[in-house]
Amino acid sequence: MFHVGYTVQGVWKLLRRHGWSAQMPARRALERDDGAIEVWKREVWPQIKPPRRPGTAGYASRTRQTRG
Template structure:
């Protein structure tokens, strides 16, 4: 919105300045099911993950291709 960029370190300093801290849970949730997580990682995640695009020359033009 304001065209301002921050580095990871800059965001961390900004958050600390405003009283935020890194919070990590002491223990895992009782409802956590490792078997279901492994199935999700093996079956669902590969379908949801966007394939990486390889480098290829592209057009620098912002206009759309004319339709015929």
């Protein structure tokens, strides 16, 4: 609207100047089910998480190929 750009640090400084802060919950929710969370992490998350890249040796630069 005003054609003004801000960096992340600049926005943070403006928010702090006006009394805003990072919000953190005061306590955990009463409805939280730690057992269900652990089951989800163990069973569901591995199916969702993308596979890791294979740990093959190579050259760090994408512009220069390895010799060999």
